[in-house]
Amino acid sequence: MHVHIGTDHAGFELKNRLVDSLTAKGHEVTDHGAHTYEKLDDYPPFCTAVGEAVVADPGSLGVVIGGSGNGEQIAANKVEGVRAALVWNEDTATLARQHNDANVISIGARQHSEEQLEHLIDLFLAEPFSGDERHQRRIDLVGLYERTGGYEA
16 A cells, blocks of 8 residues: 655654555555654645645545644644544554545654554554445535535535
């Protein structure tokens, strides 16, 4: 699978190790930065770059990393077509894919051990969308609102 990944300073070292780990697991990884550690850098450009790449690369998934993951999720979700989910445990990792067909995972580097974060990412990447009609209907409603500002086609 093609995985797009990005972070600011809060997840910089973790991201670099994840790129190696994901590549070793057979994933094709594109690193959208940060490419150097800058203590005062800003996360939005890295997260929107991941989101834009995921939307442009159907079938790929994205990983955005921050201190908490909250701002990163918000930034990624500003890209039309992105469904970024803040993940903090196994259930949120799998349900984000099963029920919401999330295409970006947002995680907090300061919230878990590195092993836990890697496990959550692995769960997210491995879980397929269920395809259930009720979940697709809801995803379609979110997309309609995103495009039109309402729920009428």
